[in-house]
Amino acid sequence: MALPETAAMTECLRDLGEAELIRRLSRFAPPGQFDDDTAAVQGGNDTLLINTDLLVEGVHFSDTTTSPQDVGWRAAAANLSDLAASGVTEPVGLTVGLVAPAHTPWRWVEGVYEGLSAALRRHGGFLLGGDCTGGQQRMLAITALGHCGPLRLHRNQAQAGDWLVVSGPHGLSRLGLALLRGEVDLRHHSVDRHLHAAAILQHQRPQPRFAALRDLLACKPLDLPWRAAGTDSSDGLLRSVQDLCHSSGCSAELDPTTLPLAPGWPQELNRESWCLNGGEDFELALSLPPEWAKPWIAQAPGRQRIGRITTNANAGIHWSDGRGSVSAGGEFQHFQA
Amino acid sequence: MALPETAAMTECLRDLGEAELIRRLSRFAPPGQFDDDTAAVQGGNDTLLINTDLLVEGVHFSDTTTSPQDVGWRAAAANLSDLAASGVTEPVGLTVGLVAPAHTPWRWVEGVYEGLSAALRRHGGFLLGGDCTGGQQRMLAITALGHCGPLRLHRNQAQAGDWLVVSGPHGLSRLGLALLRGEVDLRHHSVDRHLHAAAILQHQRPQPRFAALRDLLACKPLDLPWRAAGTDSSDGLLRSVQDLCHSSGCSAELDPTTLPLAPGWPQELNRESWCLNGGEDFELALSLPPEWAKPWIAQAPGRQRIGRITTNANAGIHWSDGRGSVSAGGEFQHFQA
Numbered sequence: 001m002a003l004p005e006t007a008a009m010t011e012c013l014r015d016l017g018e019a020e021l022i023r024r025l026s027r028f029a030p031p032g033q034f035d036d037d038t039a040a041v042q043g044g045n046d047t048l049l050i051n052t053d054l055l056v057e058g059v060h061f062s063d064t065t066t067s068p069q070d071v072g073w074r075a076a077a078a079n080l081s082d083l084a085a086s087g088v089t090e091p092v093g094l095t096v097g098l099v100a101p102a103h104t105p106w107r108w109v110e111g112v113y114e115g116l117s118a119a120l121r122r123h124g125g126f127l128l129g130g131d132c133t134g135g136q137q138r139m140l141a142i143t144a145l146g147h148c149g150p151l152r153l154h155r156n157q158a159q160a161g162d163w164l165v166v167s168g169p170h171g172l173s174r175l176g177l178a179l180l181r182g183e184v185d186l187r188h189h190s191v192d193r194h195l196h197a198a199a200i201l202q203h204q205r206p207q208p209r210f211a212a213l214r215d216l217l218a219c220k221p222l223d224l225p226w227r228a229a230g231t232d233s234s235d236g237l238l239r240s241v242q243d244l245c246h247s248s249g250c251s252a253e254l255d256p257t258t259l260p261l262a263p264g265w266p267q268e269l270n271r272e273s274w275c276l277n278g279g280e281d282f283e284l285a286l287s288l289p290p291e292w293a294k295p296w297i298a299q300a301p302g303r304q305r306i307g308r309i310t311t312n313a314n315a316g317i318h319w320s321d322g323r324g325s326v327s328a329g330g331e332f333q334h335f336q337a
Numbered sequence: 338m339a340l341p342e343t344a345a346m347t348e349c350l351r352d353l354g355e356a357e358l359i360r361r362l363s364r365f366a367p368p369g370q371f372d373d374d375t376a377a378v379q380g381g382n383d384t385l386l387i388n389t390d391l392l393v394e395g396v397h398f399s400d401t402t403t404s405p406q407d408v409g410w411r412a413a414a415a416n417l418s419d420l421a422a423s424g425v426t427e428p429v430g431l432t433v434g435l436v437a438p439a440h441t442p443w444r445w446v447e448g449v450y451e452g453l454s455a456a457l458r459r460h461g462g463f464l465l466g467g468d469c470t471g472g473q474q475r476m477l478a479i480t481a482l483g484h485c486g487p488l489r490l491h492r493n494q495a496q497a498g499d500w501l502v503v504s505g506p507h508g509l510s511r512l513g514l515a516l517l518r519g520e521v522d523l524r525h526h527s528v529d530r531h532l533h534a535a536a537i538l539q540h541q542r543p544q545p546r547f548a549a550l551r552d553l554l555a556c557k558p559l560d561l562p563w564r565a566a567g568t569d570s571s572d573g574l575l576r577s578v579q580d581l582c583h584s585s586g587c588s589a590e591l592d593p594t595t596l597p598l599a600p601g602w603p604q605e606l607n608r609e610s611w612c613l614n615g616g617e618d619f620e621l622a623l624s625l626p627p628e629w630a631k632p633w634i635a636q637a638p639g640r641q642r643i644g645r646i647t648t649n650a651n652a653g654i655h656w657s658d659g660r661g662s663v664s665a666g667g668e669f670q671h672f673q674a
Contacts, residue, residue: 050480051432053468056436056471101350103350106358130389132358132362133391134393141391143478
């Protein structure tokens with residue numbers, strides 16, 4: 001006897017969306033854990049943080065814009081960025097799960113591992129083994145692990161009065177992708193040589209911000225507690241601010257006059273949308289007391305204040321000039337395909 | 338100008354095969370590391386072992402024989418089994434990377450996580466977060482982590498004179514799969530009720546052998562050093578013995594009169610091939626001095642001697658009755674699809 005199909009029985013991932021999927025899955029993990037980019041593991045007297053990321057061909061990378069070396073570098077950098085944004089000062093390394101069809105050229109696989117290795121040589125840590133298997137689509141599953149410093153950064157630690165600060169400019173990776181795809185008409189937009197190179201580099205070889213984290217630890221005023229909120233901006237700057245606000249139960253205000261754009265960004269070139277929603281910027285997005293934020297910003301170029309936490313109640317993100325709420329628009333969705 | 342294509346340029350994963358692929362990738366990791374099921378991570382005064390496994394739909398599981406709860410359980414159990422076979426006494430937990438098409442029912446995803454959680458409740462450890470994304474094919478990437486006890490089991494520690502021992506019978510999982518698929522004609526093979534249930538349970542709910550490891554640690558004769566070789570038999574019993582011999586540079590002899598089959602196994606039902614090459618048995622396969630092996634075998638039913646390491650030179654695996662070399666036959670290949 002066939003049972004009648006109910007909506008609940010046929011509900012699929014496309015219907016749920018990512019946020020709801022994560023909410024539902026969170027009941028399988030210890031409380032609060034799905035809220036952060038990493039989970040903590042106690043190893044003797046040491047805290048290790050661990051993080052898993054998936055990269056699927058056609059969703060996260062494509063042969064047309066990304067060399068295998070860049071696929072490997074970006075996979076490692078994306079995971080290491082989550083570690084840095086959670087407080088890891090010393091990466092231990094990563095494991096690699098590689099799925100690929102039988103017809104995949106060895107040269108591609110070799111290139112991916114070359115890129116992974118190059119990122120580890122640059123930022124620390126080793127390849128900690130992994131697994132390879134056949135499948136219809138190329139896919140990388142990376143799990144990175146590192147030693148946590150004195151400050152574990154959580155998303156839920158923002159407080160009213162905090163400054164929102166970032167470790168570098170945003171939108172560069174999206175601009176780099178657009179330049180590689182030929183989407184930017186260079187006759188109408190003057191992208192100077194430095195910006196052009198920086199954008200492509202940021203897209204192909206993003207850097208996890210361990211140096212920015214180390215500076216943050218070094219410049220904390222003695223009279224302040226180890227309280228700061230943080231995440232990385234891999235899913236877009238606005239999304240990272242939304243995540244901080246959502247987890248902390250706060251509202252924020254962004255300053256339209258201090259959009260963190262790279263020097264030389266053309267006035268008319270998707271300034272706001274690519275800066276806020278371009279994605280894959282891999283900068284630190286932090287919420288911390290102004291007395292701590294100021295010395296950190298002063299220590300290196302590119303770091304800046306982008307706004308502030310206004311109230312300890314989640315009422316969204318607004319522009320500080322009274323224009324109203326900051327719109328998301330064009331966010332990356334994983335389950336639309 | 339097109340360059341001429343050379344064989345090296347077009348070589349693909351199908352041409353290489355798994356062993357050669359692993360050999361080539363091993364240059365990217367610290368020496369010796371690709372040789373074991375797990376990698377070691379130092380956490381303060383504690384050693385953690387880490388392991389990543391991939392499960393791809395159509396390769397490692399199928400909707401027709403495996404419920405989502407069983408997919409989850411088996412994914413967790415397979416990784417925890419690698420930890421147990423490497424010396425982990427206390428699992429910390431695992432991260433889960435889930436790839437699934439947008440049309441995947443939420444019920445399936447929920448079932449997988451229920452199975453994962455059930456295995457963790459049974460054997461210890463927590464879900465340590467993870468990642469979810471869209472893709473053409475369902476896939477799970479599991480990374481498990483645990484605290485290593487006083488003995489880190491490597492594959493390369495076997496020595497001539499050692500006994501080869503296993504923690505339980507082999508071929509059960511393959512029999513379970515055959516029964517589920519209706520491949521065994523029960524009019525011609527008398528599979529009793531106990532064997533039937535045990536085979537299906539072993540296929541759907543395999544158990545990592547932490548208890549067998551704990552017994553091994555507890556029963557070491559005081560005058561022996563902490564030297565033993567080990568792996569699990571997830572890729573088949575013969576493959577596990579081959580791995581031990583290959584890594585240790587040893588030869589082995591298997592005793593055809595002590596094939597580790599489950600009680601009641603029908604005389605004519607693929608005895609040798611499913612016992613040796615059925616795969617997915619998840620038992621410990623160990624090489625250790627007879628004085629250590631004997632008390633371990635005596636402690637629990639199912640454990641037994643299957644042969645011995647003959648010489649410290651890799652000349653393959655032979656039958657002890659002079660029949661010649663033990664043939665592999667029907668081994669699982671990941672890159673044939």
